[in-house]
Amino acid sequence: MTNTEEIVHNLATLAKAASYKLASLTSEEKNRALLAIAHSLDENRSYIKAENALDIKAAIEAALAKPLIERLTLTDQTIDNMIASVHSIIKLSDPVGKLITTRTLDNGLELRKIRTPIGVIGIIFESRPNVVTDVAALCLKSGNAVILRGGKEAEHSNRAIMKVIEDALNKIEFTPHAVQMVPIADRSAVSYLCRLTGLIDLIIPRGGEALIKAVSDAATVPVIKHYKGVCHIYVDETADVAMALDICHNAKCQRPGVCNACETILVHDKIADSFLPKLYDLFTKANVEMRGDEQARAICPGMKAATTADWSEEYLDLIIAIKVVHSTQEAIDHINHFGSHHSDAIITDNKNTKLKFTKEVDSAVVYVNASTRFTDGFVFGLGAEMGISTDKLHARGPMGLEELCTYKWVCLGDGQIR
Amino acid sequence: MTNTEEIVHNLATLAKAASYKLASLTSEEKNRALLAIAHSLDENRSYIKAENALDIKAAIEAALAKPLIERLTLTDQTIDNMIASVHSIIKLSDPVGKLITTRTLDNGLELRKIRTPIGVIGIIFESRPNVVTDVAALCLKSGNAVILRGGKEAEHSNRAIMKVIEDALNKIEFTPHAVQMVPIADRSAVSYLCRLTGLIDLIIPRGGEALIKAVSDAATVPVIKHYKGVCHIYVDETADVAMALDICHNAKCQRPGVCNACETILVHDKIADSFLPKLYDLFTKANVEMRGDEQARAICPGMKAATTADWSEEYLDLIIAIKVVHSTQEAIDHINHFGSHHSDAIITDNKNTKLKFTKEVDSAVVYVNASTRFTDGFVFGLGAEMGISTDKLHARGPMGLEELCTYKWVCLGDGQIR
Numbered sequence: 001m002t003n004t005e006e007i008v009h010n011l012a013t014l015a016k017a018a019s020y021k022l023a024s025l026t027s028e029e030k031n032r033a034l035l036a037i038a039h040s041l042d043e044n045r046s047y048i049k050a051e052n053a054l055d056i057k058a059a060i061e062a063a064l065a066k067p068l069i070e071r072l073t074l075t076d077q078t079i080d081n082m083i084a085s086v087h088s089i090i091k092l093s094d095p096v097g098k099l100i101t102t103r104t105l106d107n108g109l110e111l112r113k114i115r116t117p118i119g120v121i122g123i124i125f126e127s128r129p130n131v132v133t134d135v136a137a138l139c140l141k142s143g144n145a146v147i148l149r150g151g152k153e154a155e156h157s158n159r160a161i162m163k164v165i166e167d168a169l170n171k172i173e174f175t176p177h178a179v180q181m182v183p184i185a186d187r188s189a190v191s192y193l194c195r196l197t198g199l200i201d202l203i204i205p206r207g208g209e210a211l212i213k214a215v216s217d218a219a220t221v222p223v224i225k226h227y228k229g230v231c232h233i234y235v236d237e238t239a240d241v242a243m244a245l246d247i248c249h250n251a252k253c254q255r256p257g258v259c260n261a262c263e264t265i266l267v268h269d270k271i272a273d274s275f276l277p278k279l280y281d282l283f284t285k286a287n288v289e290m291r292g293d294e295q296a297r298a299i300c301p302g303m304k305a306a307t308t309a310d311w312s313e314e315y316l317d318l319i320i321a322i323k324v325v326h327s328t329q330e331a332i333d334h335i336n337h338f339g340s341h342h343s344d345a346i347i348t349d350n351k352n353t354k355l356k357f358t359k360e361v362d363s364a365v366v367y368v369n370a371s372t373r374f375t376d377g378f379v380f381g382l383g384a385e386m387g388i389s390t391d392k393l394h395a396r397g398p399m400g401l402e403e404l405c406t407y408k409w410v411c412l413g414d415g416q417i418r
Numbered sequence: 419m420t421n422t423e424e425i426v427h428n429l430a431t432l433a434k435a436a437s438y439k440l441a442s443l444t445s446e447e448k449n450r451a452l453l454a455i456a457h458s459l460d461e462n463r464s465y466i467k468a469e470n471a472l473d474i475k476a477a478i479e480a481a482l483a484k485p486l487i488e489r490l491t492l493t494d495q496t497i498d499n500m501i502a503s504v505h506s507i508i509k510l511s512d513p514v515g516k517l518i519t520t521r522t523l524d525n526g527l528e529l530r531k532i533r534t535p536i537g538v539i540g541i542i543f544e545s546r547p548n549v550v551t552d553v554a555a556l557c558l559k560s561g562n563a564v565i566l567r568g569g570k571e572a573e574h575s576n577r578a579i580m581k582v583i584e585d586a587l588n589k590i591e592f593t594p595h596a597v598q599m600v601p602i603a604d605r606s607a608v609s610y611l612c613r614l615t616g617l618i619d620l621i622i623p624r625g626g627e628a629l630i631k632a633v634s635d636a637a638t639v640p641v642i643k644h645y646k647g648v649c650h651i652y653v654d655e656t657a658d659v660a661m662a663l664d665i666c667h668n669a670k671c672q673r674p675g676v677c678n679a680c681e682t683i684l685v686h687d688k689i690a691d692s693f694l695p696k697l698y699d700l701f702t703k704a705n706v707e708m709r710g711d712e713q714a715r716a717i718c719p720g721m722k723a724a725t726t727a728d729w730s731e732e733y734l735d736l737i738i739a740i741k742v743v744h745s746t747q748e749a750i751d752h753i754n755h756f757g758s759h760h761s762d763a764i765i766t767d768n769k770n771t772k773l774k775f776t777k778e779v780d781s782a783v784v785y786v787n788a789s790t791r792f793t794d795g796f797v798f799g800l801g802a803e804m805g806i807s808t809d810k811l812h813a814r815g816p817m818g819l820e821e822l823c824t825y826k827w828v829c830l831g832d833g834q835i836r
Contacts (some may be wrong), residue, residue, distance in 0.1 A: 020754075024777055103799050109788055111798060118810055119780070197634070201810055216615070220634045222641070222811040243833040250835035358828045359442055362537070370527050370831030380529060380827070381521050392536055392619055392824040393640040394812040406810040409798070410776045413788030415661040417668035 004186045012199040014177035015120045015145040021175045022143045023117050027094035030141055033174045037137065038086040040168035041161075045079050051160035052129065059153055067257025067316050071127045072154055082133045085384045089137045092383040095401045096143045110412045115405045117143035119201035122193050123386075124149045124215060126207035129157035134384050136165050136179045142404040147200075149182040149190060151207070191218035204399075206387045208314070224395055226387035228314040229259030229342040231372040234331040234357070236348035237270035243369060244275065244347040245282055250371045251345070253286045257316045259388060260343050260375040264311060264321040266331045269295065272324045276300050279322075288318045295324035311338040328353050332360045339363065341390045343372040343397075364390060364397035422604045430617040432595035433538045433563040437619075439593045440561045441535050445512035448559055451592045455555065456504040458586035459579075463497050469578035470547065477571055485675025485734050489545045490572055500551045503802045507555045510801040513819045514561045528830045533823045535561035537619035540611050541804075542567045542633060543644075544625035547575035552802050554583050554597045560822040565618075567600040567608060569625070609636035622817075624805045626732070642812055644805035646732040647677030647760040649790040652749040652775070654766035655688035661787060662693065662765040663700055668789045669763070671704050675734050677806060678761050678793040682729060682739040684749045687713065690742045694718050697740075706736045713742035729756040746771050750778045757781065759808050761790040761815075782808060782815035 001009065041048070052074040059069050100113040121144050125131050132148060139146035150158035162181045169178065182189050194203050197220055205215035206226035216223060233251055235244045251262035267275055272295070280300040283290055291310050292303035303322065310321040311334070325331045328346075335344050345367035346357040358366045365375045375397060377385020382400025389395045395403035419427065459466070470492040477487050518531040539562050543549050550566060557564035568576035580599045587596065600607050612621050615638055623633035624644035634641060651669055653662045669680035685693055690713070698718040701708055709728050710721035721740065728739040729752070743749045746764075753762050763785035764775040776784045783793045793815065795803020800818025807813045813821035 020778060020780075105792075105797065109792060216638045220637075222809060224811070240833070246833060246835055254836055360438060362438075363826065365827040365829060367829045368831060370829055370834040371836055373836040374523075374527060374829065374834070375827075379523070391640060393642070396824055397827050406814055408781065409783040409793075409815050411783060411785045411788055411792065413786060415658070415664060416788040416792070417664055418672055418789055418791040 002188070004184060004189050005192050007184060008182065008189050008192050009196070009199075011147055011180050011182065012120065012193065012196045015147055015180060016199050018175055018177040019117065019119045019145040022140075022145055022178055023096070025143065025175070030094065030143070031090045032172060033140055033169055034086050034090045034137055036168040036172050036174075037133065037165050038083050038090075040164045041079060041083050041086070041133065044164045045076065048079060048157070048160050048164065049074055051156040054156040055129075055154050064153070065317055068127060071257050072129070072157070074129060074157060078130060082130045085130075085134055086137045088378075089141050089384050089401075092141065092401055094141065095405045100407055105416075107416050108414065109416045112410045112412070113407050114410055115402070116408050118404060118406050120145045120147065120199060121404070122147045122149070122200050122203045124190055124203065124205045124207070124211065126151040126211060127154055129154045129161055131206070132158055132161040133165070135386060138384055138386050138401060138404060140178060142401045144404055145178050147180050147182060147193065149193070152185065155185070190215065194219035194221060194223070197221055204387065223391075224389050224393070224399070225391045226399075227340050227342070227390040229261070229388070230264065230312055230314050230338065230340040231260060231262050231342055232264045232266055232335045232339055232344045233262050233372065234266040234325070234328070234335070234344070234346045235268060235271060235275060236328065236346055236350065236353055237268040238349040238353070239271060239275070239347040240349060241271070241275055241278065245278055247345065247347060247369070247371050248279060249282055249286065251373055252283070252288055252320050253318065254373060256318050259314070260372050261316070262320065262345075262372050263313060263315055264323065264338070266323050266325050266334060267296070268331075269324050269326050272296070272299055276322070283320065286318070288320055290320055290322055292322040293324060296322045314340070328356055332357060336360075336362050342388060343367065343375040345370060345372050364388065420606070422602055422607050423610050425602060426600065426607050426610050427614070427617075429565055429598050429600065430538065430611065430614050433565055433598060434617050436593055436595040437535065437537045437563040440558070440563055440596055441514070443561060443593070448512065448561070449508045450590060451558055451587055452504050452508045452555055454586040454590050454592075455551065455583050456501050456508075458582045459497060459501050459504070459551065462582045463494065466497060466575070466578050466582065467492055467494075469574040472574040473547075473572050482571070483735055486545060486571075489675050490547070490575070492547060492575060496548060500548045503548075503552055504555045506796075507559050507802050507819075510559065510819055512559065513823050518825055523834075525834050526832065527834045530828045530830070531825050532828055533820070534826050536822060536824050538563045538565065538617060539822070540565045540567070540618050540621045542608055542621065542623045542625070542629065544569040544629060545572055547572045547579055549624070550576050550579040551583070553804060556802055556804050556819060556822060558596060560819045562822055563596050565598050565600060565611065567611070570603065573603070608633065612637035612639060612641070615639055622805065642807050642817070643809045644817075645758050645760070645808040647679070647806070648682065648730055648732050648756065648758040649678060649680050649760055650682045650684055650753050650757055650762045651680050651790065652684040652743070652746075652753070652762070652764045653686060653689060653693060654746065654764060654768065654771055655686040656767040656771065657689060657693070657765040658767060659689070659693055659696065663696055665763065665765060665787070665789050666697060667700055667704065669791055670701070670706055670738050671736065672791060674736050677732070678790050679734070680738065680763075680790050681731060681733055682741065682756070684741050684743045684752060685714070686749075687742050687744050690714070690717055694740070701738065704736070706738055708738055708740055710740040711742060714740045732758070746774055750775060754778075754780050760806060761785065761793040763788060763790050782806065
């Protein structure tokens with residue numbers, strides 16, 4: 001065992017022991033801990049912002065893209081949001097112990113399907129230091145122990161927030177080791193963590209392709225991927241043009257640095273001649289760089305040329321790929337092939353096309369005549385979110401408290417045999 | 419790409435294409451296919467039994483354990499059960515397209531959480547050729563394409579049943595490639611299959627330690643393990659002795675070759691002196707070999723000595739491990755450490771002990787005063803079962819039609835932007 005492995009193994013062992021205790025806590029005990037965290041965040045604003053400034057300085061020096069720096073930055077507003085998020089999780093009903101279904105066999109054996117915590121969850125994430133509080137609060141409320149591992153670019157911010165959480169929990173003598181962070185930068189820590197069958201119950205990688213691939217390749221414990229959002233809008237031949245323009249503009253420009261922003265627009269060729277020039281003007285005014293396929297550029301020669309790589313690119317910036325398609329089937333096939341199974345929209349007025357698209361697009365969230373920007377745990381009514389699962393197993397789309405639980409069957413008898 | 423990889427990649431590509439078609443089939447179309455399979459099984463009994471005889475002959479020559487040969491054997495009774503199982507799946511309600519929940523946002527956007535097939539499922543299993551029909555029928559009804567890979571010991575039987583299914587589906591011109599079997603014995607086929615991200619959506623390994631470990635280590639696609647059943651009965655100090663004897667006898671002897679049979683009995687030391695001699699007599703009459711720890715053997719010297727390896731052994735035979743424990747906590751810790759998180763029971767008359775045990779034992783099914791033998795999809799009201807998941811993610815315990823589905827969010831708007 002290397003030194004790194006020893007440190008990680010120790011973290012995981014402590015987390016497992018904590019998880020058994022967390023599973024038995026009352027909602028009141030858990031909410032008390034959350035309240036302590038919220039207070040502590042408020043009291044330590046200047047410490048958190050000072051540490052965050054170190055990360056921002058490094059990001060500027062490393063010339064990171066603007067939206068990435070935006071995601072990294074903690075202002076009083078962001079900290080307010082972090083605190084509000086903890087308070088909203090306090091208000092959510094506790095999923096643990098809820099009876100999902102029940103059934104009594106003819107012999108009198110009573111089966112109860114009961115919601116329980118998963119156990120120990122490892123989350124590996126990039127940028128966005130506010131993930132630390134969201135994840136800690138959600139795991140805590142759902143009775144799970146959690147081990148966090150953030151990205152290098154937010155190192156100081158993450159560590160500062162973690163310290164604030166730890167101090168708050170220690171002060172009220174909460175179950176120790178409920179929330180932990182991997183204390184070393186060594187990359188092998190992640191691949192080792194992902195192989196601790198029996199100690200780690202679930203790994204959630206939340207980030208880009210390199211992170212997701214590294215974790216999937218290394219892991220032997222279950223993984224729920226929170227992959228990039230290569231979100232599409234398909235403008236069908238029957239689309240309401242004004243609506244389509246509004247939605248394309250909103251999905252690309254309102255907040256380009258997030259995973260539910262649109263990255264590719266597919267346009268039916270029957271509407272391309274009238275639609276694309278208007279889209280071109282709109283995006284030009286909004287400073288959006290357009291990368292079109294050959295047919296799109298024949299209509300709007302001002303677009304740059306798209307390459308195959310553009311079809312699977314998550315720009316997280318004011319850049320968009322544009323392609324002309326010749327049928328709904330072609331749009332569906334393109335989305336299923338190049339997309340990331342996150343959020344995809346169709347703008348159409350045709351009932352059958354709508355039905356075909358929602359049935360056949362293999363994504364977590366499929367929109368009809370609406371912006372992809374709505375994919376969000378809070379918007380969907382799940383309270384805060386752990387992230388957006390782009391996988392199909394266990395949780396798909398926004399992952400909230402219920403999705404952080406599993407269930408067990410408890411069967412109550414009085415001597416039944418088979 | 420090796421020849422094996424090419425064959426497996428081709429299977430998976432065909433399955434993926436089939437999965438999109440299967441997702442859109444009506445319940446009537448799927449039930450028609452199931453009916454054709456049921457008829458075809460009935461018509462081809464002698465062919466199936468003749469091929470099965472080849473496997474049994476080989477198993478006897480290889481001196482396989484009796485319960486293993488029992489699991490391998492197809493009689494007219496077993497074939498009746500296979501047919502009955504297909505008919506029972508026809509009668510089950512179709513999970514696909516069911517509305518799980520719905521919510522309308524203030525802006526009028528309507529969110530619908532809808533049950534959908536998972537896509538392409540790979541199942542890797544050992545012995546029990548009747549798994550082929552159960553799995554094919556369940557996947558078909560839930561709109562999933564499936565790729566099966568059985569064990570060498572049931573090679574002829576599996577292939578024969580697969581041929582019967584294929585012929586039945588071809589005859590009614592059903593969606594091709596819905597049910598496929600890996601046609602080669604090469605072991606590398608399995609590890610390659612488990613890494614086909616984008617083509618395979620889920621791998622279910624169903625079998626013993628070596629199989630589960632090989633698949634978990636190799637896989638990059640999601641895995642739901644159907645691991646062995648190291649099931650426990652904990653006889654608490656307050657247990658009703660007659661009830662405890664009945665349940666121990668039933669859980670060990672009624673059908674020792676199945677995963678929900680009991681493999682270890684834990685006895686509280688306060689009841690051990692009175693309970694163990696009675697258990698010893700009962701098991702001696704039933705030809706059960708007992709392997710006790712030191713304290714159990716001090717009471718019943720006729721028991722063989724258990725080694726540490728016995729605590730995690732799935733005997734699948736008339737053998738049982740017996741250990742004296744000194745508290746409910748010790749019993750729980752033993753089960754969580756050595757068990758396989760399948761099915762575990764407590765025999766007790768104490769309310770608090772009952773509660774502690776059901777909360778803290780980390781298993782798919784936890785029984786109070788009942789035999790572990792009830793863990794079964796059919797008994798639990800799920801219809802037939804794909805197997806028993808010993809994992810915590812997505813499905814835990816018996817896996818039926820609903821557990822073979824995921825969901826998507828379909829959001830219907832009229833121009834909503836954020």
